[in-house]
Amino acid sequence: MKIVPKKTPMREQPPEERIKNFREVPLGYTPEEAIQEAKRCLQCKRAPCIQGCPVNIKIPKFIAKIAEGDFRGAIRVIKEDNYLPAICGRVCPQETQCEAVCTLGRKFEPVAIGRLERFAADWEYEHGVEIPPLGEPTGFRVAVVGSGPAGLTCAAELRRFGHDVVIFEALHEPGGVLVYGIPEFRLPKRIVAQEVENVRKLGVELHLNVVVGRTVTIDELFRDGFHAVFVGSGAGLPRFLGIPGESLVGVYSANEFLTRVNLMRAYLFPEYDTPIKVGRRVAVVGGGNVAMDAARTALRLGAERVMVLYRRTEAEMPARVEEVHHAKEEGVEFHFLVNPVRFLGRDGVLVGVECVRMELGEPDESGRRRPIPIEGSNFTLDIDTAIIAIGNSPHPLIPRTTPGLEVSRKGTIVADDLGVTSREGVFAGGDIVTGAATVILAMGAGKRAAYAIDRFLREKYGEKAP
Amino acid sequence: MAKILKKSALCTGIWEFIVEAPSIASKAKAGQFLIIRLHEKGERIPLTLADWDEGEGTITLVVQAAGKSTREMTERFGEGDEIRDVVGPLGTPSEIERYGTVVCIGGGVGIAPIYPIARALKSAGNRIVTIAGARRKDLLFWLDKLEEVSDELIITTDDGSFGRKGVVTEPLKELLRAGGVDRIWAIGPAIMMKFCSLTAREFGVPIVVSLNPIMIDGTGMCGVCRVEVAGETKFACVDGPEFDGAQVNWDLFLARLAMYRDLEERALKAYLGTMEERV
Numbered sequence: 001m002k003i004v005p006k007k008t009p010m011r012e013q014p015p016e017e018r019i020k021n022f023r024e025v026p027l028g029y030t031p032e033e034a035i036q037e038a039k040r041c042l043q044c045k046r047a048p049c050i051q052g053c054p055v056n057i058k059i060p061k062f063i064a065k066i067a068e069g070d071f072r073g074a075i076r077v078i079k080e081d082n083y084l085p086a087i088c089g090r091v092c093p094q095e096t097q098c099e100a101v102c103t104l105g106r107k108f109e110p111v112a113i114g115r116l117e118r119f120a121a122d123w124e125y126e127h128g129v130e131i132p133p134l135g136e137p138t139g140f141r142v143a144v145v146g147s148g149p150a151g152l153t154c155a156a157e158l159r160r161f162g163h164d165v166v167i168f169e170a171l172h173e174p175g176g177v178l179v180y181g182i183p184e185f186r187l188p189k190r191i192v193a194q195e196v197e198n199v200r201k202l203g204v205e206l207h208l209n210v211v212v213g214r215t216v217t218i219d220e221l222f223r224d225g226f227h228a229v230f231v232g233s234g235a236g237l238p239r240f241l242g243i244p245g246e247s248l249v250g251v252y253s254a255n256e257f258l259t260r261v262n263l264m265r266a267y268l269f270p271e272y273d274t275p276i277k278v279g280r281r282v283a284v285v286g287g288g289n290v291a292m293d294a295a296r297t298a299l300r301l302g303a304e305r306v307m308v309l310y311r312r313t314e315a316e317m318p319a320r321v322e323e324v325h326h327a328k329e330e331g332v333e334f335h336f337l338v339n340p341v342r343f344l345g346r347d348g349v350l351v352g353v354e355c356v357r358m359e360l361g362e363p364d365e366s367g368r369r370r371p372i373p374i375e376g377s378n379f380t381l382d383i384d385t386a387i388i389a390i391g392n393s394p395h396p397l398i399p400r401t402t403p404g405l406e407v408s409r410k411g412t413i414v415a416d417d418l419g420v421t422s423r424e425g426v427f428a429g430g431d432i433v434t435g436a437a438t439v440i441l442a443m444g445a446g447k448r449a450a451y452a453i454d455r456f457l458r459e460k461y462g463e464k465a466p
Numbered sequence: 467m468a469k470i471l472k473k474s475a476l477c478t479g480i481w482e483f484i485v486e487a488p489s490i491a492s493k494a495k496a497g498q499f500l501i502i503r504l505h506e507k508g509e510r511i512p513l514t515l516a517d518w519d520e521g522e523g524t525i526t527l528v529v530q531a532a533g534k535s536t537r538e539m540t541e542r543f544g545e546g547d548e549i550r551d552v553v554g555p556l557g558t559p560s561e562i563e564r565y566g567t568v569v570c571i572g573g574g575v576g577i578a579p580i581y582p583i584a585r586a587l588k589s590a591g592n593r594i595v596t597i598a599g600a601r602r603k604d605l606l607f608w609l610d611k612l613e614e615v616s617d618e619l620i621i622t623t624d625d626g627s628f629g630r631k632g633v634v635t636e637p638l639k640e641l642l643r644a645g646g647v648d649r650i651w652a653i654g655p656a657i658m659m660k661f662c663s664l665t666a667r668e669f670g671v672p673i674v675v676s677l678n679p680i681m682i683d684g685t686g687m688c689g690v691c692r693v694e695v696a697g698e699t700k701f702a703c704v705d706g707p708e709f710d711g712a713q714v715n716w717d718l719f720l721a722r723l724a725m726y727r728d729l730e731e732r733a734l735k736a737y738l739g740t741m742e743e744r745v
Binding site for chain 2: 170171172180208209210211214215216236237238240246247248249252253255256259260263264265269270271272273274275277347348349395396397
C-alpha cells in the first residue's frame, strides 16, 4: 500500500469571510474525505495513540471502522471511552497527544485523529444518537458539582455504572467553560447543547442555577442522601496582572470578555440584552488558547487592530499551533517579548498601555526560559481596549465552605490521580485540582474519578445502596 | 424557572415581587443578593434581597423601573409569570453583631435591602436609627416595615414633600455630631453612599456600604464587579457586596458603573420601540 504523506485537508471558512461572522471555522470532512484519511492509518500493533489519549480511546479500531465505511461502528467504539466526542474532536490538542505519538507521524504527517473523531461524532448527530447500555440500577446517588468537561464526563460514566447522578451547575446554561469560555467559531454552542442532551438522555439530572457553597453546601448534599460528591467546579477566578490602571473602563478579564460574548450572546446585542464594547485598538495580554479566543473574538466584533502582547517568544506560547495559525490568518498581530507595566487612563477610561521589552533568561520551574525586563526599553501603545488573558485561579467557594477539604497553597483542591480528596466520599478533578488546563485533561480526570467513586461506593456499602 | 406569586406597586415606578424560590429562602441572610435573568435573551441582573420567608419558600424582590430589563420586568411580568433564572443567595452576608447604636440609611430603592439588615441588627440587640430618603414623597415605601424594626425613623425627601427636606447626609451629620453612634449601614445610589462614607469618615465612625456594580455571573468568575477597597482590588460579588465605605475608591466605582451607559440607553430605546409596536 502506498503511504499518503500528508493529512487529508479539511475545508475551512476563508479568513476574510470568517472574521465577519461567528460561525465555525473548520467545516469538517465529507464521508469520502474521512474514509480517505482513515485509510492512512497503518493499524500498527503497538498503537501508541491510545496511550497518548487522556481517555484512552481505541483509536485504530474506530479508524478502521471509518475506513470500512461503518460510521455507526466507529462512533460506538469512540463512545466506549469518550462520551463527548464532538467536543473533543474540535478542541483537543491532538498535536501534543494522540497525533504526537502516531507511528505514521515519525516520517510523515500523523493521521488526522481529531478530525476523524469529529467526523464520526457529527455523523452520529445527523443519523440518530444511540444511548449506550446502562448498568443495573444500584440505588447509589452521586452529586456532581459543575457541568463542565470534568463533571459531564464523570456523570456519564457514573450513570453507566448504574448510579443515580445529579449535576449542579451555577450558571443558567450547562457546559461550564465549553459555553462561557470557548467561542462559537471554535465550538458551536449547539454542539455543546447536543452533547449535554446526550448526557441527560443517560438519565443524568441537571439542576441549573445552583451555586454549591452558597445555595447548598457539600455537607448538606450528604445530608440530603448523596453517597458521594464529585467536585469539578473549574478554575473560574480571573487573574489580573497587578499593575496600575487595571480597573480602568476598557480593561477586561478574558473571562468577562468571553462570557459576555459566548454565554450571554453579546455579539447579538441588542437582540440579546447583554452589551459588549470593543474599541478600535485592542491589546490582548497572554499567549494561551484563551488569549487567541479573545483576540479572534475582538476582530469579529469589529476591532481595527488586535495586538497580542506576550512576554516570551512564539516558541513558548502555550496556545495550540492551529489556533495561533488561525489568529495570524485573520490578521491578529503578535508582539513577542513584551509585557505591560501600566495602563494609562483619561477620566477613568483606558487610552493606552505602557510596556517593557523582555529578554529570555534561564529556564524557570515551568521549564520555559524566564522572561526578564530590559531596563529602559519602555514604550507606549495607544489602545482603547485591553483583555487580560493570563490564566485563572481555582474558585475558592467550595474549599471555603467544606470543612476538612484540603487545599493547596495555590487554592486547588488536593486530590490524587483518581480524584480522592482529604474528605471521605468527596472526589475532585479538572481545573479545580490541576489549575487551568485543557478540556480533555479535565475529562480524563472526571472519568478516572467515576471509576474511583464506583469502587468507593461498592467497598463502603456493598453492591447496592443501603 | 421561578414563579411570581404576587406583584404589587409600592410607589411610583417601584414594584414588589414575591417569587417562589424555596432553596434560596432557606439559605438567605441579610446583605446577600441574587442574580435573575428574565428570559432566554435576558441579561443577568443582580438584585439585593429585600426579604424572604423560609416557611413559605418565597423571596421578595423590590425593583425600580430604570433600564431596559427592570422596565421589562415591571411592565411585562406579572403574577403567575415565570422568571427564567433565579440564582442565590450570593455574596457574603452582613456582619450582624451587637455594636450598640447603628444608623441604617436607605436611599431610593435602597430602602428595600436596608430593611432586612436593620431587622437583623435589631434582633441582635442594637439600637436602630433608620434614615429613609427619596427624591419625593411618591418614591417612598415600606415606611411601616422600617418603623417596626427601628427605634427611631427619620424620613427625608429632596423636595420636602414628606418628612424633612434635604438629603440623608444632613440628619446623619446631626446624629454623628450628637455622638453615640457605633456603626453606620448605607444602601442606595452610589453617590449617596459616597457622601455618607465621606461624612462617616469625618466623624471616624465605621460605615458599611452595599455596592451594586455591574455584574455578569455573580460568582467570582468574570471580574467586572471589581472595586478598589483600601488600595486592593476586590470582587463585589464574592468579597462583598458590603465593604468599608471609608476605604472604597468611589471615583473609580462611579466611572465603572457608567461603563455601558450608552449601550444601556440603546437597549432601552430598542425596548421602548417594541412597546410602541405593540400599541
